[in-house]
Amino acid sequence: MDILSLFIIVPIITILVLVFTKNLKQARVVSMIGSAVQLVMAVNLVFAYFKERAVNDSIMVFTKDVVWFEQFNIHYNIGVDGISVALLLLTTIVVLAGVFISWKMYHLPKEFFISLIVLSVGVYGFFISIDLFTMFVFFEIAVIPMYLLIGIWGSGPKEYSAMKLTLMLMGASAVLLVGILGIYFNSDADGGALTFNILEIAQVNIPFEAQKLFFPLTFIGFAVIGALFPFHTWSPDGHASAPTAVSMLHAGVLMKLGGYGVFRVAMYLLPLGAIDWSWVFIILSVIGVVYGALSAIRQTDLKYINAYSSVSHLGLVLFALLMLNKTAWNGAILQSLSHGFMTALFFALIGMIYGRTHTRDIGKLGGLLKVIPFISVIYVIAGLASLGLPGFSGFVAEMNIFVGAFQQEDTFMRVATILSISVIVITAVYILRVVGIMLMGPIKNDAYLKLEKVTWYERFGILLLLIPIVGIGVAPLWLSDMILESLDPFIKGLL
């Protein structure tokens, strides 16, 4: 069995075992073992990747190609480059942390963990696909469990949020389908056969007219899940209603599919379209960056604050991708990773605070640092990482993005860059505001004096997420090396 297919097979086995579990105890242990195995596999993959990369300089390594639907030239074709390896590692960590955070999921535990792991199968499959069709299949598999996860286990207006999120994301994937079909039927432009293979299509000179037509469809199709303004509205509602582990997985991993898809499909396969359309999407992403951050300032619900902060941070990812140079791209991938860890950590902490105090309204919280110091300290650390303090992953990512963005010399790009840099200040405002109101100050409610202590599984989940944030911040080079060398084929398409 090849090393990558295991990323699909192990979770499927986990699901099959889960079907036979009887109660929460069994379900969570099975899910934990399954996800832990995945994490070990991902760490192993990183080392194996470095070893393989030393002797193999093809774009994708560990490839496997099996014909699926012969008539359409659809293959089950998988492989990884540095970008996908990094994102796989992110996914395994967040999934395992999510399982730990859901340790006390009393309501329909079996169904919860099955849906969670189905979602992760979609994400793993998406990151390792080279074939557009397979990629699209996994994309939809990743999205649809969200409906049940939010609808059954969520809180607040969960039916509304679940429906809104699912329809917007599936609507986007429907638009994406048109884009993919457009790419497919232009993949014979150089006289070859029609193909869904990304690497082969990248060699084809797709006519400019077709690129112009299908780039926006493909871009928007993916970018909706990456919270592109004005299609981001599903995200705050969805995050606020979702249970903790689902918010973590969703913001931490699922939203990364957007940036990855935009980069791997829209920009890689339709580079001329990307150059032609970039100004539109730069404007939209800058609006998203600034608007998300400004909205976060005015929110009082912790989850909404974090959701709008995600809109802002992921807007930055799209912005960086559109800067069309390697430094910014490197920053975009790093930002994806860093945001994935950070936001998952935030949502985990918010879930823990909510589980204890039963409110997410920052106006009602106060002085938490005195009563639950562990959670509060980690919250401060996550906050500092989020506003880009050196030493944490956020700094490395944003540094790269803005250095890359400044390489663009015309006025339009300069203005856009300066506007998006302003977000650093705004981020500091909303992070420090929350820290000030919620963690410092007097204890507003006597009931808070007797809050439950942090349990071992919560600590475990938190540490899993904290280690990479500090790790990337202190020693980013191995990661950015891995990413940078994978960026070469992308830049070639633009020249």
Next chain:
Amino acid sequence: MDFSSFLLMRHEIILLAVILLLVVAEVSISNAKKSSVVHLAIFLFGIHTIVGFFKIDYGSLFGGMFQTNELIHFFKNVLNIGVLILLLQSGDWLEEKIIQQQRGTEFFILLFSSLLGMYFMISAGDFLMFYLGLELSTLPVAALAAFEVTKRISSESGIKLILSAALASGVSLFGISMLYATTGSIYFAEISEAITASNLTILGFVLFFAGLGFKISLVPFHFWTADVYEGAPISIASYLSVISKGAAVFILMILLFTVLKPLMHIWENILYGVAIITMFIGNLFALRQQNMKRFLAFSSIAQAGFILLGLITGNQLGTTTVVYFVLIYIFSNLAAFGVVQAISLKTGKENMSDYEGLYRTNPNLSLVMMLALFSLAGIPPVAGFFGKFFLFTAAASKGYYLLVFLAVVNVTISLYYYLLVIRAMFLRKSDNAIPYFKSKIYMKLGLLITAVGILVIGLYSPLYDYIHELSKSVF
């Protein structure tokens, strides 16, 4: 005359034998043991289905009135499987409700006669045979729709169906007569050579198309659908939406792609418009439905609109994707109707609000329903996704990107109302949820086959390749 050539009609002959055997059984089995007719009929039809898969020669009979080829043969097998599943799903209903009224055998005789009509219709080599098949397939269904004589709504639906069907087949016959007037023949092979795009031919085609459009329930010929489905027994609603529609789609495809190919520049535009309004009307009307049968009626109208995306291509890719989609659609829709039937039989409840909290009381039924709805909505990895994706691919291969775009908009609309059912079953809690019940073995088997089909057909690509191989025989 060489009688062995009659073996080309093996499907028809065996089915006729089954019908005659059932007539004998009706006479010879005493009233007290009438429920054994159900077992007998399902058993005989099971054998018929299995025999259908054996190899057979292909050719034409009666001077070209009757023809078979690999694809037609395959499609008859598909219809057989559909009817077999349907019989399994309605076995309990027949035993509990209909046998008591001493009317079990008529049900099978009428149903099988209608199926026989469909065989003749899709095997037709000229318009006469086609018309005979069309009538034979429709008339018994009208009697079946009115089969629950104790219910007023059932009789109403029978009358509605027979009146609209009579009108539709009359219009269709009028169209055929115009085609005959311009080409001087009723044989498909001769028409395709003589046909030209004169005004009279186009008028003839449009009238003829209206008749078939009625059977497929394309907009604007769909008005009967929801009312008839709501009143008819569920197995008949299911039959109309799956088997009857599938057969009509198939013969329409054969006619468009071979006989009427010279008119392609005309019917392309007609199908384009009809596809768009069918998808939108079907989907938009489905949004507000509360009764599950009406809900599935509008959903099946919308699905017919999607099928037109494959028909519009006029090539082998279109043929394959349409047959493949219809096959998947049969399994998906039968699963949905099966669950509705199981619940209706035990509790008499047919509204979406009755399904609230179903997962907590009847998890297996809810899961089958979820699979069916995901398949109808086109969510991977279940089969419906592959069916729809390939249909869209077929349309896009002709450059109809705008049509595909409108179709995917409709997929999103349809997802909303399919999710409404899932919301009721999984998300909602209810104090008077349908209590736990156990279905009998036939129903279980019927649902199990559909569920397995939905899971497997899409992922198992050799099936698609096989259909693709067969569809060469059309051209």
